[in-house]
Amino acid sequence: MKESAIEGTMIDRTFYILKLVVELFVKTAEPIGSQTLIDEYHLDLSSATIRNEMQELENAGYLEKTHTSSGRVPSTKGYQYYIDNLRDKTHVNGEFQYQIANVLTERARTIEDVLSESCEILSHMTNLVTMVLGASSSEEELASLQLVPISQNSATVIFVTDSGNVENKTFFFDAKLKLEDLRSCVELLNKRLIGTKISDLVDKTTSLKSILFDSLIEGDVVYQTMLKTFVKLNNNRMIIFGKEKLLDQPEFASDPESLKKLMDLLDSPKYFKDITKDMKAKEGISVKIGNKESGLKDISVVSANLGLPGAEDKYISVIGPTRMNYDEAFSAIETLLDELHKRFKKTDEVDEKEK
Numbered sequence: 001m002k003e004s005a006i007e008g009t010m011i012d013r014t015f016y017i018l019k020l021v022v023e024l025f026v027k028t029a030e031p032i033g034s035q036t037l038i039d040e041y042h043l044d045l046s047s048a049t050i051r052n053e054m055q056e057l058e059n060a061g062y063l064e065k066t067h068t069s070s071g072r073v074p075s076t077k078g079y080q081y082y083i084d085n086l087r088d089k090t091h092v093n094g095e096f097q098y099q100i101a102n103v104l105t106e107r108a109r110t111i112e113d114v115l116s117e118s119c120e121i122l123s124h125m126t127n128l129v130t131m132v133l134g135a136s137s138s139e140e141e142l143a144s145l146q147l148v149p150i151s152q153n154s155a156t157v158i159f160v161t162d163s164g165n166v167e168n169k170t171f172f173f174d175a176k177l178k179l180e181d182l183r184s185c186v187e188l189l190n191k192r193l194i195g196t197k198i199s200d201l202v203d204k205t206t207s208l209k210s211i212l213f214d215s216l217i218e219g220d221v222v223y224q225t226m227l228k229t230f231v232k233l234n235n236n237r238m239i240i241f242g243k244e245k246l247l248d249q250p251e252f253a254s255d256p257e258s259l260k261k262l263m264d265l266l267d268s269p270k271y272f273k274d275i276t277k278d279m280k281a282k283e284g285i286s287v288k289i290g291n292k293e294s295g296l297k298d299i300s301v302v303s304a305n306l307g308l309p310g311a312e313d314k315y316i317s318v319i320g321p322t323r324m325n326y327d328e329a330f331s332a333i334e335t336l337l338d339e340l341h342k343r344f345k346k347t348d349e350v351d352e353k354e355k
Helices: 013-028 034-041 047-059 076-086 094-105 111-126 179-193 198-207 209-215 219-235 243-248 256-266 269-279 326-354
Strands: 003-006 009-012 063-065 072-074 129-133 142-151 154-161 166-172 238-241 285-291 296-305 315-321
Touching: 009 013, 013 034, 013 047, 013 072, 013 076, 034 047, 047 063, 047 072, 072 076, 076 285, 076 326, 094 111, 094 326, 111 129, 111 238, 111 315, 111 326, 129 243, 129 269, 142 179, 154 179, 154 219, 166 219, 179 198, 179 209, 179 219, 198 209, 198 219, 209 219, 243 256, 269 296, 285 326, 296 326, 315 326
Parallel strands: none
Antiparallel strands: 003 009, 063 072, 129 238, 129 315, 142 154, 154 166, 285 296, 296 315
16 A cells, blocks of 8 residues: 555555645645645655546546646545545634633623624634524524513513524603503513414514504504514524635635625525534534535535534534635634533533522
8 A cells, every 4th residue: 555654644645645635725725736746745756656646536536627727626525535534633723712711701691692702703713704503483483572671761572582592672661652561562472472483473473463553552663673573583593704704715706606606695594504404413513515506516514513502403604615724614613612512511510509
């Protein structure tokens, strides 16, 4: 067997060449030739030998030849083999760990707040798009509406779903709208709407319009506010950061049509819900490389289930070109999950002791 040393192990030399091609292509975004590998890695191999190895990899489907260059680039199969067998288990930088730990130090925070800030930090660290995706509105139900008086002149209505998503709306009282009226309205909606699928809330609330109008002088204001909140709950399936970072990626900066397609997909919870559904059967971090069905064969999605209390159905994803740095993406998600689980496991233990 042709072998090469790498990190204390021996691997087939052909796949060692694949590893080098993937990592250099990630770095340069330029097709890789044999001489480029020799110059970059100071390989003690002839250019002819490396060309033969690369030809073997191409014949086996791990590399592809571009139309505009004599160099080669990794294929979907090549990236997948690299992820499964060749990638380094790198450690994220200390600054990333510090920022995540800092987010998690404040105990009095909702899971949504923690995930939103963590998602933003992850995007800055990887220079890619990051997303937290929750359950689809057809799977999630309204758990409760709670009225919280704030002052003599105002009160907030809190909307909570069975997956822990929360929205709130503040109402100000006057001669036409009083606290008791709003309380009666919330009691009515609790009786009629608890257990309703989020996707059905708008239609069901519309059917209650006449009752609300009959019960309240300001029925229209309350009705429209409730309706807008339920529309927001229905649409608010994901947290997303870093869309602008796609402009830094050569694949999209030079291809406005592909960039527009990807931007449209990033506004589609259903598209990413379908992807994470395919990943549910797999433990740990999963990756989908390329997506020919959408016309975007050059994007990859690295995802993991959060598995947190109140967020069992939420997934965190890093989205970028197939040429993304998979070592960094995997390591960043692994670190984030470790820190989140430590934080919320510790919180659960404290809560149990206090009971």
